[in-house]
Amino acid sequence: MATDPAELINQAKAWLAEDPDPETRGELAKLIEAKDTDELAARFAGTLQFGTAGLRGELGAGPMRMNRSVVIRAAAGLAAYLKAQGEGSGLVVIGYDARHKSADFARDTAAVMVGAGLRAALLPRPLPTPVLAFAIRHLGAVAGVEVTASHNPPRDNGYKVYLGDGSQIVPPADAGIAAEIAAVGPLDGVPRPEAGWETLDEAVLAAYLERTDAVLTPGSPRDTRVVYTPMHGVGRDTLVAAFARAGFPAPVVVAEQAEPDPDFPTVAFPNPEEPGAMDLAFAAARAAGADIDIVIANDPDADRCAVAVPAPGTPEGWRMLRGDEVGALLAAHLVRKRASGTFATTIVSSQLLSRIAAASALPYEETLTGFKWLARVDGLRYAFEEALGYCVDPEGVRDKDGITAALLITELAAELKQAGRTLTDLLDDLARDFGLHATDQLSVRVEDLSLIADAMRRLREQPPAVLAGLAVSRADDLTRGTETLPPTDGLRYHLAGSPEAGIESARVVVRPSGTEPKLKCYLEVVVPVASPEALPEARTTAAAALAAVKRDVSAAAGIDA
Secondary structure, three states: OOOHHHHHHHHHHHHHHOOHHHHHEEEEEEEEOOOOHHHEEEEEEOOOOOOOOOOEEEEEEOOOOOOOHHHHHHHHHHHHHHHOOOOOOOOEEEOOOOOOOOHHHHHHHHHHHHOOEEEEOOOOOOOOHHHHHHHHHHHOEEEEEEEOOOOOEEHHHHHHHHOOOEEEOOOHHHHHHHHHHOOOEEEEEOOOOOOOEEOOHHHHHHHHHHHHHOOOOOOOOOOOOOOOOOOOOHHHHHHHHHHHHHOOOOEEEHHHHHOOOOOOOOOOOOOOOOOOOOOHHHHHHHHHHHHOOEEEEEOOOEEEEEEEEEOOOOOOOOOOHHHHHHHHHHHHHOOOHHOOOEEEEEEEOOHHHHHHHHHHHOEEEEEEEHHHHHOOOOEEEEEEEEOEEEEOOOOOOOOHHHHHHHHHHHHHHHHHHOOOOOOHHHHHHHHHHOOOEEEEEEEEEEEOOOOHHHHHHHHHOOOOEEEEEEEEEEEEEEOOOOOOOOOOOOEEEEEEOOOOOOOOEEEEEEOOOOOOOOOEEEEEEOOOOOOOOHHHHHHHHHHHHHHHHHHHHHHHHHHOO
């Protein structure tokens, strides 16, 4: 990193000289002309680091931003890694969403792969991330790239890498690719032909849609009425086509959010979990009347699926289910379908899945956060994570898939509807059978990343002994790893129960987000439910305990809730 202003300007001029993008060249030239050394220092403070999430960052000029220069280097590094692994003549499939620069980044990647001697194929247009994950295995590719920033703000973009098994990269592949990226020389030394790659036709999407049928039971009820929003992303056409194939009624699509729009004009953050993001969907459901059974949302690249259920008596009239709740519902549905294989979730997701699996004598595993880990579980049949990610067809897509998850939850809603019941009724059944597993999250977005490091250090140096009046029975510093988990930056607290308070147990996991400038604290409280009549009191107990845990974790970490 340059600290001398003159050196910084020279560094920026050197970057400018090889930048292939007129837009970022103009942006950087203005900063150089204005001698805006503060902004230049931020952009040249290092390089955007390639890790297990690939690349993700704000669009703009310079090595700390997402731009064509950074992407070309990433593609060249990936190509060199694949060649070093003996895959130098293999196929790389490239998908992309509808964000700013996504199509450019995808074409640059295809050009670099062809220039390096590999074969490259672009998906025919912006499509959901699970279509890319499917295409890798379907076409026998040695790797795949998805250009997306998922549910990040409009100013961001990203670069997600998969290897030939259709799963996202994990160590040591990430370090190997990062080393090859670092070894890339000047950009004019990276061959980028004008042609030579294939643009796939609609057959790859047709094959994916044909595979989606596999998640449903032939002859199952299909009369669920759905309001759907793609959140300005790329999910609409694929989901509507999947619903039509399955024989479900056509979803009522939220008109204001139906078209892909990289500016995401109707939401502060294009993430169904964010406050206000579902307001238009709820308004559409209210306008449609009592005919609507559930509301479904995909995030912009459609690998996540959010579900809302009627909530009479509330201002919105609808309640967003937590990812943990949808995860449990899908698990119960698959158990009823007599699914076999391993059920898996992550260390930050609800432990209810372990009880559902145990009751049916199914194997169960917990992994680190992210589908890059879940997809690698031996014998996987079903996986979910609390951040609205579900894998219901691992043989087809070894990643989270918001399209097939939407189909499966819609089938479950239809089966329950036929029996005069709802998703809420099934959640009540699970609470009575296994205890009420109430979850919540404390998520703090920061501008200064040092605040996250400070909070983690404070918790390590002064670990809490009691949270919400519950003794911390065990504290795990996950940087050391465990018998079943590789090391990661996280802390896990197991809290003893309190019979007097009506609490069986509780758990807290604290970790920095891997994709956003956030500190995340995942909270779970388990309350036994003796009878159906005891459910309301159990919910009151759990809500109070979660609020107290959130307050005490915030204080212990020194962050504002």
